[in-house]
Amino acid sequence: MPGTAKSPEEAISRRLKALYNAVEQEEIPDRFLDLLERLDAAEAASAPRKKG
Template sequence: MINRDNKDASNNGDRPDHGASDAIASRLKQYYKSVEAEPIPDQLLDLLEKLDEAERSGGDNGAN
């Protein structure tokens, strides 16, 4: 049987915990900033250069 007199217990799952959300958001921002500061791997830079060269030469490479 549900005790409807105890409003705090019945609404506990309905209230968002903003403190936890703020903490998670802060940690995610911190993580993304650390990833953003990492250097771009040489393999990726080489691939981007090859793609630029293909565009400049007018190569279609099968893409439409």
């Protein structure tokens, strides 16, 4: 039967890959994107500035 795992490790590997692919296709929630933007801004504000 095609798609049948030959070992338990292969079955786990296939399921993990399928789960990862499903998660990878999910859209990032706006709240999370907003949080990332605020974290980037805070990091940029706290970084030492180079004197030129």
